[in-house]
Amino acid sequence: MKEGWKGPLEKVDDYRWRIPRDYQPGMRVPGMIYADERLLKDIKKEQSLNQVANVATLPGIVKYSLAMPDIHWGYGMPIGGVAATDVEEGGVIGAGLVGYDINCLSGNSFILNELGYRIQIKHFQEDFYKRNLTCMDFNKEKAVSTEIAGFLKQKPKTAVLNVLTATGRQITATEDHPFYTKDGMRKLGDLSIGDEVAIYPFEGVDYEEPNSEAIIDVEDIRKLLLRLGKGSRGSALAQVLNHLKKKNILPLRYDSPQLPYLLKVIGYCFGDGTVYFSGKGNKGVTCFYGEKEDLEQIKKDIAKAGFEKAGIYSRHRHHKIRTMYSVYEFDRNETWLKVASSSFAVLMAVLGTPMGNKCRQPYGLPKWLFKAPLWQKRLFLAGLFGAELSSPKTMTGHGYNFYCPTLSMNKTQDCMESGREFLEEIASLLSEFGVYAHRISQRKEYVNKQGVISYRFRLMALNTTKNLLNLYSKVGFEYNEKRKFLANIAIQYLNLKDRIITEKKEVAALVPKLVNSGSWDKKEIFNYLTASPYINERFIERSLYEPRKTKPRMWGENPTFDEFASSATIGLGHCGMAWDRIDLISNIDFDDWVYDFTVKHPHHNFVANGFVVSNCGVRMMRTNLELAEVQPRLTALVNGLFSNVPCGVGVGGKIKTAGKDEENLLVKGARWAVERGYGWKQDLEVTEECGALKGADPSKLSERALERGRGQAGTLGSGNHFVEIQVIDEIYDEQICSRLNLARGLITIMIHSGSRGLGYQVCDDYAKSMVRSLAKYNISVPDRQLACVPVNSPEGKSYAGAMACAANYAWVNRQCLMHLTREVFERIFNKGPKELGMDLIYDVAHNIAKFEKHKVNGKEKLLCVHRKGATRAFPAGHPDIPAAYKEIGQPVIIPGDMGRNSYLLTGTENAMKETFGTVCHGAGRVMSRTAAVRSIKSWVLEKELKDKGIIVRARGRGTLAEEAPQAYKNVNDVVGVVHNAGIGKKICRMRPLGVIKG
Numbered sequence: 001m002k003e004g005w006k007g008p009l010e011k012v013d014d015y016r017w018r019i020p021r022d023y024q025p026g027m028r029v030p031g032m033i034y035a036d037e038r039l040l041k042d043i044k045k046e047q048s049l050n051q052v053a054n055v056a057t058l059p060g061i062v063k064y065s066l067a068m069p070d071i072h073w074g075y076g077m078p079i080g081g082v083a084a085t086d087v088e089e090g091g092v093i094g095a096g097l098v099g100y101d102i103n104c105l106s107g108n109s110f111i112l113n114e115l116g117y118r119i120q121i122k123h124f125q126e127d128f129y130k131r132n133l134t135c136m137d138f139n140k141e142k143a144v145s146t147e148i149a150g151f152l153k154q155k156p157k158t159a160v161l162n163v164l165t166a167t168g169r170q171i172t173a174t175e176d177h178p179f180y181t182k183d184g185m186r187k188l189g190d191l192s193i194g195d196e197v198a199i200y201p202f203e204g205v206d207y208e209e210p211n212s213e214a215i216i217d218v219e220d221i222r223k224l225l226l227r228l229g230k231g232s233r234g235s236a237l238a239q240v241l242n243h244l245k246k247k248n249i250l251p252l253r254y255d256s257p258q259l260p261y262l263l264k265v266i267g268y269c270f271g272d273g274t275v276y277f278s279g280k281g282n283k284g285v286t287c288f289y290g291e292k293e294d295l296e297q298i299k300k301d302i303a304k305a306g307f308e309k310a311g312i313y314s315r316h317r318h319h320k321i322r323t324m325y326s327v328y329e330f331d332r333n334e335t336w337l338k339v340a341s342s343s344f345a346v347l348m349a350v351l352g353t354p355m356g357n358k359c360r361q362p363y364g365l366p367k368w369l370f371k372a373p374l375w376q377k378r379l380f381l382a383g384l385f386g387a388e389l390s391s392p393k394t395m396t397g398h399g400y401n402f403y404c405p406t407l408s409m410n411k412t413q414d415c416m417e418s419g420r421e422f423l424e425e426i427a428s429l430l431s432e433f434g435v436y437a438h439r440i441s442q443r444k445e446y447v448n449k450q451g452v453i454s455y456r457f458r459l460m461a462l463n464t465t466k467n468l469l470n471l472y473s474k475v476g477f478e479y480n481e482k483r484k485f486l487a488n489i490a491i492q493y494l495n496l497k498d499r500i501i502t503e504k505k506e507v508a509a510l511v512p513k514l515v516n517s518g519s520w521d522k523k524e525i526f527n528y529l530t531a532s533p534y535i536n537e538r539f540i541e542r543s544l545y546e547p548r549k550t551k552p553r554m555w556g557e558n559p560t561f562d563e564f565a566s567s568a569t570i571g572l573g574h575c576g577m578a579w580d581r582i583d584l585i586s587n588i589d590f591d592d593w594v595y596d597f598t599v600k601h602p603h604h605n606f607v608a609n610g611f612v613v614s615n616c617g618v619r620m621m622r623t624n625l626e627l628a629e630v631q632p633r634l635t636a637l638v639n640g641l642f643s644n645v646p647c648g649v650g651v652g653g654k655i656k657t658a659g660k661d662e663e664n665l666l667v668k669g670a671r672w673a674v675e676r677g678y679g680w681k682q683d684l685e686v687t688e689e690c691g692a693l694k695g696a697d698p699s700k701l702s703e704r705a706l707e708r709g710r711g712q713a714g715t716l717g718s719g720n721h722f723v724e725i726q727v728i729d730e731i732y733d734e735q736i737c738s739r740l741n742l743a744r745g746l747i748t749i750m751i752h753s754g755s756r757g758l759g760y761q762v763c764d765d766y767a768k769s770m771v772r773s774l775a776k777y778n779i780s781v782p783d784r785q786l787a788c789v790p791v792n793s794p795e796g797k798s799y800a801g802a803m804a805c806a807a808n809y810a811w812v813n814r815q816c817l818m819h820l821t822r823e824v825f826e827r828i829f830n831k832g833p834k835e836l837g838m839d840l841i842y843d844v845a846h847n848i849a850k851f852e853k854h855k856v857n858g859k860e861k862l863l864c865v866h867r868k869g870a871t872r873a874f875p876a877g878h879p880d881i882p883a884a885y886k887e888i889g890q891p892v893i894i895p896g897d898m899g900r901n902s903y904l905l906t907g908t909e910n911a912m913k914e915t916f917g918t919v920c921h922g923a924g925r926v927m928s929r930t931a932a933v934r935s936i937k938s939w940v941l942e943k944e945l946k947d948k949g950i951i952v953r954a955r956g957r958g959t960l961a962e963e964a965p966q967a968y969k970n971v972n973d974v975v976g977v978v979h980n981a982g983i984g985k986k987i988c989r990m991r992p993l994g995v996i997k998g
Contacts, residue, residue, distance in 0.1 A: 004044055004045050004046060004047070005043075005044040005047070005049040005050065007019065007023050007024075007049070007050075007053070008020060008023055009033070009040075009044075009049075012032075014036060014037075014980070015034055015035070015036055015977050015980055015981040016032060016033070016034060016981065017032070017033040017035060017040065018030050018031065018032055018033075019031030019032075019033070019049065019052060019053055019056070019065075021056070023053055024053045024054075024056075024057070024782070026057040026780070026782065027053060027056040027057055028056060028057060028058070028059075028061050029056050029061050029062065029063060029064050029065060030056065030064055030065070031049070031052040031053055031055075031056055031064060031065045031066075031067065032064040032065070032066050032067070032914075033049065033052065033066075033067040033071065034066075034067065034068055034069050034915075034920075034977055034978065034981055034983070035067075035069045035071075035977055036069075036973065036976070036977050036980075038973060039069050039969060039973055039974065039977065042926045042969060043067075043071055043072075045926075046072065046073050047073055048067070048071050048072055048073045048074075048078040048079075048080075049067070049071075051073065051074070051076070051077060051078040051081070051783075052065050052066075052067050052071075052078060052081065053065070054076075054077075054781070054782045054783050054786055055077050055078075055081060055083050055097070055786065057780075057781060057782055057786075058083060058085060058092055058094075058097075058781070058786065058788060059085070059090050059091065059092050059779060059788075059790075060085035060086045060087075060089050060090045060091030060092055060791075061083055061084070061085050061091075062084055062085065062086050062856050062861070062863065063084065063856065063916075065081070065083055066081065066082035066083065066915055066916075066918070067080055067081055067082075068080040068081075068082070068869075068870055068915075068918070068919060068920035068921070068924075068974075068978070069920055069924070069969075069973070069974045069977040069978065070869070070920040070921060070922050070923055070924025070969060070974050071924060072924050072925045072926070073157075074868060074869065075096050075154070075767075075785050076094070076096030076097065076767075076783055076785030076786040076787075077094075077096060077097045077786065077866070077868050078868070078869075079868055079869035079924070080868070080869045080870060080920060080921065080924055081097075081866075081868050081869070081870065082865070082866065082867055082868075082870050082915060082916060082918045083097060083865075083866045084854065084863040084864065084865045084866070084916050085791065085863065085864045085866075086856070086861055086862075086863060087791045087792065087851065087861075087862045087863065087864055088861070088862060090790060091790070091791050091863070091864050092779065092788035092789060092790055092791060092796070092864075093788060093789065093790075093791045093796045093799060093800060093849055093864050093866075094767075094770060094786060094787060094788030094789070094866070095762070095763045095765075095766040095767040095770060095787075095799060095803075096763070096767050096770075096785050096786055096787060096788075097786070097788065097849065097866040097868060098763065098803060098847050098848060098849050098866060098867075098868055104152065104154065104156065104173065104174050104177060104594030104595055104596040105121055105171065105172070105173045105174075105177060105594060105595055105596065105608050105613070106121075106160070106171075106172035106173065106590070106592065106594060106595075107120060107121060107122030107592065107593055107594070107595055108120055108121075108122070108172070109121045109171060109172070109173075109595075109608040109609050110203070110608065110609055111124070111133060111597075111606060111607065111608055112133065112134040112200070112202070112203070112204055112606070112607040112608075113131055113132065113133060113134065113204070113207070114132040114133060114134055114145035114146075115132075115260045115375065115379065116202075116204040116205070116375065116378055116379060116382065116476070116478075117204050117205055117206065117207040117375035117378075118203060118204045118205070118206060118207065119131075119206075119207045121595040121596075121597075121608065122153075122593070122595055124148075124151050124595070124597075125151060125153065128148045128151040128597070131148060132145045132146060132147055132148070133145070133146055133148060133597070133599060133606045133607070134146075134200070134606065134607050135599060135601045135603065135605055135606055135607075136180070136198075136200065136575055136577060136603060136605050136607075136612055137575070137601070137603055138575075138603055139603075140575075141572075141573030141574050141575045142481065142574070142575045142576075143200065143484075143575055143576055144601065146599045146600055146601035146606070147599065147600040147601075148597050148598075148599055148600070151595070151596075151597060152595060152596040152597070152598075152785075153593050153594075153595050154593065154594060154785075155592075155593060155594070156174050156590060156594045157174075158174045158175050158176050158189070159174070159175045159189065159587055160172060160173070160174055160175070160587070160588055160590035160594070161173060161174075161175050161188055161189065161585055161586065161587060161588065162584075162585070162586050162588050163188065163191075163197075163582060163584070163585055163611075164582070164583050164584040164585075165197070165199070165580040165581060165582055165583060166496065166499065166580055166581040166582075166583050167199070167492060167495035167496050167499060167580050168495060168498075168499060169199060169495075169580060169609060169610050169611065170609065171608060171609040171611050172588065172590070173188050173594075173608075173613070174188070174594055175187065175188050175189030176188070176189060177596075177613060178613060179191065179197045179198075179611055179612070179613050180197065180198040180577075180605065180611075180612040180613070181195060181196060181197055181198070182196055182571060182579070185605075188585075191582060191585065192582070192585070193582055193583065193584065193585060194581060194582065195581070195582050196579040196580065196581055196582070197579070197580055197582060197611060197612075198572065198577045198578070198579060198580075198611075198612040199492060199577060199578050199579070199580045199610045199611060199612070200488065200576060200577050200607045200610055200611075200612055201472075201473060201488045201489070201491035201492045201495075201576070201578060201610055202472070202473055202476050202484075202487070202488055202491065202576065203473045203474060203491075203610065204375070204378070204473075204474065205374050205375050205378055205433070205474050206374075206375070207373075207375055208373035208374060208375060209255075209373075210253075210254035210255040210259075210372070210373050210376065211253075211254050211255065212253050212254065212255050213253060213254055213371070214251040214252065214253050215251075215252050215253060215254065215259075215351070215368045216250070216251065216252050216347075216350050216351060217250060217251040217252075218241060218245075218250055218251070220350045221240065221241060221244065221250065221346060221347075221350055222237065222241070224346055224349055224350050225237045225240060225346060228277055228282050228346075229282060230281070230282055230342070236281065236282075236342065239342075239343075240342055240343045240346055243343040244343055244347065247305075247306035247307075248306075249305075249306060249347065252347075252351075254371075254372060254373070254376070258304070258305040258306060259376065260376065260379055261301040261302070261304045261305045262305050262347075262351065263372075263376055263379035263380045263383065264298075264301055264379045264380070264382065264383040264478045264479065265288075265298060265301055265302060265305070265348075265383065266348060266351055266352070266353050266366075266380060266383065267379065267380040267381060267382065267383025267384040267385075267386075267387075267478070268288060268290075268298065268383040268384065268386055268387045268478070268479050269286065269288065269348060269353050269383075270353065270354070270358075270383075270384050270387070270388075271383075271384050271386075271387025271388035272288060272289045272290055272387035272388070273286065273287060273288040273289065273353075273387070274286070274287050274356070274357075274358070275345050275348050275349055275353050275354070275355045275356075276345075276355060276356055277342075277345065277355070282342075283340070283342055284341065284342035284343070284344065284345025284346055285338065285339070285340055285345060286338075286339040286341070286344055286345050286348055287336050287337065287338050287339075288336060288337040289334065289335070289336045289337075290335065290336075290337075290386075290387070290479065290480070291335065291480075291481075291482075292312060292314070292335050293481055294386070294479045294480055294481060295312050295335060295336070295337040295479075296312065297479055298337055298479055299312065299337055302339060302344070307339060307341055307343070307344045309339070309340065309341055310337055310338065310339045310340075310341075311337070311338055312335065312336070312337050312338075313335070313336055313337075313338060314333055314334065314335040314336075315333070315334055316331065316332075316333050316334075317331070317332060317333075317334045318331050351366060351368075352365070352366025352367075352368070352369070358409075359410045359411060359412055359415075359454065360412050360415065360452075361415060361418075362415045362417075362418030363418060363422070364418065364421055364422055364425055365422065365425045365426070365429075369429075370429075374432060374433070377429055377432065378433070378474065378475055378476075379478065381426070381429060381430070381475050382475055382476050382477055382478040383478045383479060384407075384426075385407070385475065385476070385477050385478075385480075385483075386477045386478045386479040386480035386483065386484075387479070387480070388407055388408065388409070389405055389406070389407050389477070389483070390403070390405055390406045390407075391482065391483045391486055392405070392468075392472065392483070392486040392487050392489075392490040393486075394560065394561045394562070399560030399561055399562055399563070400497065400553070400554035400555070400558070400560055400561065401463065401554075402463050402468060402490065402561070403463065404438070404460040404461055404462065404463045405460070405461045405463070405468070405471060406458055406459070406460050406461075407423065407426065407458070407459040407460075408456055408457065408458050408459075409422065409423065409456070409457050410445055410454050410455065410456050410457075411454070411455055411457065412452055412453065412454055412455075413452070413453045413454075413455065416442070416455055416457075419442075419455070419457045420440055420442070420457060423440045423457055423458075423459040424440065426459055427440070427459055430461070430471070430475070433470055433471070433474045433475055434466075434467075434470040434474070435461055435467055435470045435471045435474075435475065436461070436462050436467055437459050437460060437461045437462065438460045438461075438462065440457055440458065440459050441457070441458045441460070442455050442456065442457050442458070443455065443456055444456075465494050465497060465498050468490065468494055469491060469494050469495070469498075472487040472488070472490055472491050472494075473491045476488075481574070482574075484576055485574045485575075485576050486565075488576035488577075488578065489561075489564070489565045489568065489569065489576075489578055490561065492564075492568060492578040492580065493561050493564045493565070493568075496564065497554055499534075500534045500554060500558055501551065501552055501553070501554070503532060503534055503535065504534070504535065504539065504552035505551060505552055507529055507532075507535050507539070507540065507543060508539075508543040508547075508552060510529075511525065511529070511540055511543040511544050512543070512544060512547070515544060525540060526540060534557075534558060536556070536557060538556075539552075567579075568580075577612060598764050598765070598768045603704075604704045618750060618751065618752045618814075618843070618844065618846065618893045618895055618921075619687070619750070619751050619814050619818060619840060619841075619842065619843035619844075619893070620748060620749070620750050620751075620840075620841040620842060620843075620891070620893045620904065621748065621749045621750075621751070621818060621821070621838055621839065621840050621841060622740070622741060622742060622746065622748050622837060622838070622839050622841055623746065623747045623748065623749070623825070623836050623837050623838050624746070624835075624836055624837030625746070625747040625829075625836060625837075626745050626746060626747065627727045627745050627747065627993075629747075629829075630725070630727075630747050630993070631993075633828055633829070634725070634951060634993055634994050635951055635994075636828050637725060637824060637825070637828055637994060638725070638951045638952075638953055638994035638995075638996060639953070640824040640827065640828055641723055641725075641820075641821060641824050641953075641994075641996045642953040642996045644820050644821075644823060644824050645714075645715075645716055645723055645817060645820050645821065645824075645996060646714065646715040646716065647715065647716035647721075647996060647997065662698070662706065662709075662710070663698045665713065665808070665809065665812055666696055666698045666701075666805040666808055666809060667692070667696045667698065667805075667808065668692055668808070669689075669690075669691040669692030669693070669696075669807075669808035669809075669811045669812055670683065670684055670687055670690070670691025670692065670808075670811040670812055670814075670815040670843075671684055671690070671691060671692055672812055673713075673812050673815040673816050673819070674815065677819075678714070678815055678816045678819040679815050679816075679818060679819050680834075682839070682840075683815060683818070683840045685882055685883075685884070686840050686841065686842050686843070686882050686884065686885075687811060687815075687840070687842070687843040688811075688842075688843060688844045688845055688872065689807075689811075691808070691811040691812075691815065691843070692808050692811065693804040693807045693808055693848075693850070694804070695800060695801055695804045696801060696804035696805045696807075696808050697798075697801030697802065697804070697805065698805055699801075700798045700799070700801040700802040700805070701758075701761075701762065701802050701805055702761065702765050704761055704765070705757075705758050705761035705762050705765060705802075706758070708756070708757030708758050708760070708761050709755075709756065709757060709758030709761075709809055712756040712757060712758070712813070713809070713812050713813055713816050714813060714816030714817055714819075714820060715753075715756060715813070715817075716753050716817060716996070716997075721752050721753045721754070721997070722750075722751075722752050722895075722898065722995055722996065722997050723749065723750075723751050723752075723817065723821060723995070723996050724749065724750045724751075724752075724895070724898065724902070724992050724994070724995045724996075725747065725748075725749055725992070725993045725994040725995075726747070726748045726749070726750060726902060726990035726991060726992055726993060727745065727746070727747055727748070727990060727991060727993055728742060728743065728744050728745060728746050728748060728988050728989070728990050729744065729745075729901075729989055729990065729991045730744070730988060730989035731743070731744050731987075731988050732986040732987055732988060732989070733985070733986070733987045733988075736888050736906065736987050737987060737988055739887075739888055740841060740888075740891070740904075740987075741837070741839070742841075742904075742987075742988055747993075748841075748990055749818075749821055749838075750893065750895055750902055750990070751814055751817050751818055751821065752895055753810070753813055753814055753817055754810045754813065754846070754847070755806040755807070755809040755810035755813065756809070756813060758805075758806055758809050759806035759807075759809065759810060759847075762802045762803060762805070762806045763806075765802075766798075766799045766802060766803075767785070767787060769795065770787035770788055770789055770795065770799075771784055771787040773787070773789050773793075773795050774787055777789060777790055777793065791864050800849070803848070803849060807845060807848055810845065811843065811845075814843055815843075818840065822838050825838060841891055841893075841904070842882075842885075842890070842891035842892075842893060844871055844872055844890075844891075844892065844893060845867070845871075845872070846867070846869055846870070846871060846921045847867065847868055847869060848866075848867055849864055849865065849866045849867075850864075850865050850867075850872075851863070851864055851865075852865050852880075852916070852917075854912070854916050854917075855913075863916065865916045865918070867918055869921050869922070870918050870919070870920065870921050871892055871893070871894070871918065871919050871920065871921045872890065872892075872907075872917055872918060873889075873890060873892045873905070873906070873907030873908070873911045873915075873917050873918060873919040873983065873984055874889065874890040874907045874911075874912070874917045875889045875890075875906075875907045875908050875909045875911065875912055875917070876888055876889040876906075876907075878890070878907070878912075878917070881907075885906075888906055889906035889907045889908065889985070890906060890907045891904060891905075891906060891987075892904070892905040892906060892907060892919055892984055893905075894919075894920060894921065894922060894971065894974075894975055894978075895922050895923075895971075896922070896923050896968070896971030896972075896992075897923055897963065897964070897965040897967070897968040897971065898945065898950065898952060898963060898965065898992055898995045898997070899944075899945055899948065899950065899964070899965035899992070900923075900965055900968075900970065900971055900972070900991075900992075901971055901972060901989050901990060901991050902971070902989070902990045902991075902992070903971070903975045903986060903987075903988070903989055903990070904987045904988050904989075904990070905919065905975070905978065905979070905984040905985055905986055905987055906984070906985050906987055907919075907984065907985075908982060908983060908984060908985055910981075910982040910983055911982075911983040911984065914983060915983050918983075919978045919983050919984040920974055920975070920978055920984075922968075922971065922974075923968040923969045923970065923971040923974055924968065924969045924974060925967055925968055925969075926967065926968060926969050941964050949993065950992050950993060950994065950995065951993070951994040951995070952994075952995045952996075952997070953995070953996045953997070954996070954997040963997060
């Protein structure tokens with residue numbers, strides 16, 4: 001990110017500054033900044049002016065790229081920015097031009113790929129669209145694959161926190177990044193020590209770019225077909241070769257996209273599969289045996305490799321197995337996957353898969369496998385282990401320790417050496433993952449009716465904690481959901497076990513030192529050390545009087561694996577996730593980029609370091625109450641609002657919707673709320689667009705957006721959203737105030753909130769999809785965060801329909817919040833809201849793109865006006881403002897910070913000429929949330945506000961510090977510029993008395 005503004009600024013007058021068109025290649029219009037000398041100093045310290053210049057490159061932009069005096073850095077377009085594009089001249093619309101914030105992870109976070117490798121998130125920038133991530137499907141209760149819809153990179157705008165869990169997992173993320181908890185996705189900043197988060201324990205191995213060396217080519221296929229007698233006559237050879245070429249499989253290289261899926265399939269086939277050629281034409285068939293769910297996944301992967309003709313079958317069978325020791329008989333339903341394709345069978349065989357009975361022939365691992373990157377070797381081994389490696393299981397009578405994982409294979413006597421060599425090759429591959437084994441054992445297994453002797457060979461991995469962790473967390477299982485689940489939970493348990501034993505060792509060494517120091521008595525030692533859930537008094541006494549000669553063990557009150565598996569997976573099903581307790585959350589100094597994804601899966605999550613991770617406006621209401629009436633009841637009012645108005649991240653409300661009712665809400669907007677008794681009909685008459693933007697199309701919303709909107713109507717949210725009780729302390733225009741029934745000393749209420757998670761998700765979905773559309777429409781932008789599409793394109797129309805839904809949701813939300821506020825005043829004063837004069841003055845959006853008619857070079861044009869953190873300000877007589885305000889102009893509400901003033905303005909003709917009828921929307925930040933949290937103590941700020949007579953209640957940790965007055969520009973200066981520049985007219989000023997925040 002660039003540091004500050006180094007470019008030219010031409011002074012137009014005391015309140016206007018111009019960025020010339022020739023400052024940056026591609027600028028279609030100049031930039032225009034509204035500010036005075038004092039505000040400009042702060043504005044130039046960050047890169048928001050660079051963003052103004054970037055916006056000036058948008059196709060179809062007219063007049064200027066505008067910036068209000070509250071400008072500060074935003075996603076793509078600065079907050080406080082305004083841009084209008086000509087709809088009929090290729091004008092564009094963009095999600096990042098309306099309003100968008102992202103929550104991010106540090107660049108060193110490892111992201112788990114669907115193929116079992118991991119890459120630090122900072123390395124995804126160039127080719128994120130080529131990779132699929134591991135994602136949790138909470139409905140199917142399994143880990144699945146998801147495509148990446150978009151990749152994001154920015155400097156943090158909120159505090160950056162580091163998290164440490166009970167099993168030693170760590171991650172660094174911005175405080176607004178959501179983590180999966182027992183209450184669903186919750187932002188990190190709302191979590192505390194002791195809270196539990198979901199972990200997907202499998203880690204995988206680091207990614208290594210494979211080379212382009214060929215593994216097999218046409219000649220290899222030809223040789224095998226000739227050996228099978230399929231090349232000397234007929235067209236079999238040509239058909240197989242043509243099929244493989246058509247699938248772009250020949251030549252198959254280490255970097256071929258089909259290879260990873262083939263590796264898993266080949267590994268499984270070495271265990272529970274078979275390849276054979278039969279019949280007159282030596283037709284190739286490949287079969288895999290296992291559970292139906294696992295075979296379905298094999299079928300999908302075979303299709304990804306290019307072979308789609310496969311079927312799953314089942315039958316009931318009676319088995320009779322004779323060994324040297326006994327005869328076993330049992331019945332079972334046998335399920336298998338059959339791929340009746342000679343091309344596939346030939347490909348499997350040429351790649352080294354044994355054909356026919358594996359017990360009666362010598363074979364080894366494919367030689368080419370040893371030259372593959374480690375993550376590709378993992379795929380082969382995990383496929384094999386899914387078929388043949390024993391499941392994680394603890395010893396009978398000792399539930400803390402695991403049996404040695406065992407890989408077995410049978411060989412006839414004449415192939416014994418081959419069997420031993422095969423397992424030795426497996427052991428050699430495992431050593432590359434830090435997994436080591438005992439010497440390979442053998443025993444005579446059985447003699448069949450023909451007198452053929454079979455021997456069983458066993459490779460047993462060491463059952464030390466470190467060895468098992470390397471095996472299960474780096475290699476794991478493919479195509480065996482039951483074993484994969486148990487392995488994941490075993491990883492979590494082994495990490496906890498290691499933590500417990502380490503803690504016990506430390507305590508055992510510490511106890512004698514504390515006693516011998518003479519400064520601690522026995523009771524103090526017990527109280528100090530038994531704070532840990534893993535240390536009890538008996539262990540402390542034994543450490544003192546019976547010093548151990550061996551390292552401590554798990555026993556007694558420590559959980560067994562079965563006990564842990566039962567408690568750690570409650571509510572998580574069998575997807576392989578486990579709960580982990582947060583042991584530490586700490587703010588850290590962080591001066592680097594942070595990163596994020598959005599993914600296409602409807603459950604919208606991915607795995608980072610093992611952790612499962614995933615619009616606004618303002619309205620003003622008057623009252624008949626005076627300060628003297630409210631002051632004695634101010635605390636009760638603030639507490640009542642804090643109790644009645646749901647606030648905070650992810651907090652749900654009392655107003656529930658579903659199905660058709662949900663669609664009606666998104667289309668009708670605030671009218672939906674009024675029809676259900678949440679307000680009065682006259683409220684709609686003084687709401688921008690009567691509370692409903694036309695063209696709302698719920699079908700253009702993702703299921704994730706709809707899901708995030710459910711249950712959040714009538715909720716405040718967090719950050720800079722608030723409900724504030726104010727008193728009018730200054731009148732600038734007596735005549736207009738009289739028309740609005742406002743006077744000095746009267747109480748007003750201001751509500752600032754938006755479209756909550758639904759609006760965020762709309763921006764999230766479309767901002768990423770628009771990146772992919774840039775090339776389609778030959779649009780070049782200097783910053784991918786400015787991704788946009790033509791207004792009249794299918795994508796543009798879809799976004800406009802979705803954005804209108806978000807705007808309407810925001811109007812519903814504020815209407816419901818106003819209703820909840822009226823309820824509190826009614827209860828405290830024992831009077832009805834109408835008797836209290838609680839009339840809505842106006843409601844106006846802060847983040848929106850609207851189609852409006854404006855004059856450009858003397859001609860009336862239909863423009864798409866993007867207001868991002870900016871307020872519409874139409875003058876008297878404009879057809880789009882309420883009839884009640886036709887003579888005075890549209891009310892413009894400018895909230896300040898919670899320690900300073902707010903303002904009511906009206907729009908002017910000058911604003912129509914210069915800024916498309918737009919002014920600022922607030923004070924504008926001068927300090928990032930991260931810097932505010934670092935430098936401001938919440939309890940100190942709360943006392944300072946109380947000393948000023950301002951009562952504050954906040955739900956979220958750190959919210960007060962983030963929203964401190966010193967984190968914002970002085971709103972008096974900001975409004976002064978707007979007024980003096982003639983784009984807005986001051987009507988009255990309010991000061992805060994009581995505030996609630998999320």
